[in-house]
Amino acid sequence: MQIISHPYELLIRWNPEGALAGAHVQWRHVTQDDSGTPIGETLSPPVPLARGIADGFPADALLTPDAIGTLTA
Numbered sequence: 001m002q003i004i005s006h007p008y009e010l011l012i013r014w015n016p017e018g019a020l021a022g023a024h025v026q027w028r029h030v031t032q033d034d035s036g037t038p039i040g041e042t043l044s045p046p047v048p049l050a051r052g053i054a055d056g057f058p059a060d061a062l063l064t065p066d067a068i069g070t071l072t073a
Helices: 049-054 065-072
Strands: 002-014 020-032 038-043
Touching (some): 020 049
Antiparallel strands (some): 002 020, 020 038
């Protein structure tokens, strides 16, 4: 049995005044049996974008380096 993690969601929020309030990501964890058949899945809790990137979330496939810097500041 093995667990495979896939990027699931990128969440960006603004506060009521319209200023950036935060960016988080979620992972989808798929459990497979020994033959590779999916037998279950779960979603991770949201984590800050910087931590998600450190864990391998492919933010650079969608966001420019400047945007990543702004969202992780």
